[in-house]
Amino acid sequence: MINVAIVDDHKILTEGLQSLLEDSGIAKVVGVAHSASECRLSLGFWKPDVLLLDVGLPDINGLDFCKEIKEQFPEIKVLALTTHNEYAIVRQMLDNGASGYLIKNAMADEVLAGIQAVAYGEIFLCHEVDLLMKRPSEKNIWLSPRERELLRLISEGLTNTEIAEQIFLSPETIRGYRKNLLLKLGAKNTAVLVKMAIEQKLI
Amino acid sequence: MINVAIVDDHKILTEGLQSLLEDSGIAKVVGVAHSASECRLSLGFWKPDVLLLDVGLPDINGLDFCKEIKEQFPEIKVLALTTHNEYAIVRQMLDNGASGYLIKNAMADEVLAGIQAVAYGEIFLCHEVDLLMKRPSEKNIWLSPRERELLRLISEGLTNTEIAEQIFLSPETIRGYRKNLLLKLGAKNTAVLVKMAIEQKLI
């Protein structure tokens, strides 16, 4: 019997999941939270083997929360369960210590398979995400931390000079990064750059 | 007994919803589809009183699909059920003929209340959305169709000259729209304009 906890603010989904897991016979739901803060209070008590974690939580972002959990409870396997099927999100989630990744439109049996796999220490990606990560695509773009920082500042509307002042670099350097970002993402100008950054969840 | 059909690509959610509705005794699920095209094939057979419709469908956008349904089957009450809680989405959904709007983190009993209300011809908004629509906020921005079109073209990276050529207006006119959009949304420059447009689902 695998002990599972669920963190997701969609109450309809958590209720559905709960009965799905209980009925399956392979897992037991030891706790449900609808936000990260609610989860923090109880996670130590619940002692789940597997934590089903949504990325779009109301209080903090699931990526950071995953990192936090793995630092405090490295033995808990985190299995992401979300609507996002973007390369950048999956990659960051795995980098932050997640053991698996499910998208919410996955079949019910994939959820069960995923829970079993991560409980046994494997890395599990649902079919659609597995394809996404394997297929080399011009959409699977990975940026360095500095580049992501620049992208964030650009999307907040700072000019090259303002960015330079804020992070203590030369405006010419910022220009260089900006040009490189346009090139890497294949964006024509800042408008498209910001749009792509948001769509691909790079910021 | 209210006949309900569900269109949502999140299989876990549709399963949870189905048992929720069946158990409630007030509604019967007469059909489930995981995409708009799947729904189109069967809607005529199902003849639901209420259609629970997600906005983020895989094939077409739920806003347009709602319009399409209301044109073909004006008697079916469309109740939006989605993750989006942005003013612009709710407003467009209602403009396109929806009878109600639920967000997915609403309580189960709100879902039942919503189904009953729209079945009796009322307009139903779940608590959170009701607050959102009533509170006058600088975030509740409504643009004219022309302005939305311009915003779309800007976010696609077209320059003033290119937009002017495409929609047969003077580049000076486009400049005027651009300035006005910056003013209306309170954006410092194009980068922020695009970011806000996407965040507030104006495009």
Place this chain on the structure above:
DNA sequence: AATAAAAACCCCCTTTTGGGGGTAAGGGAG
């Protein structure tokens, strides 16, 4: 020790944007 990235820097010149000011026709709602 070699190599490849990432991070930082620089200049010239053109295009595009943004801030400031405006004007005016047409349509719908009170």
Place this chain on the structure above:
DNA sequence: CTCCCTTACCCCCAAAAGGGGGTTTTTATT
């Protein structure tokens, strides 16, 4: 029959972005 909003148009000038070309240093990875 006004009033307001939308749509459409115009000019001047400064600021910012983008296209082209580069260099050097640090930091991982093999």
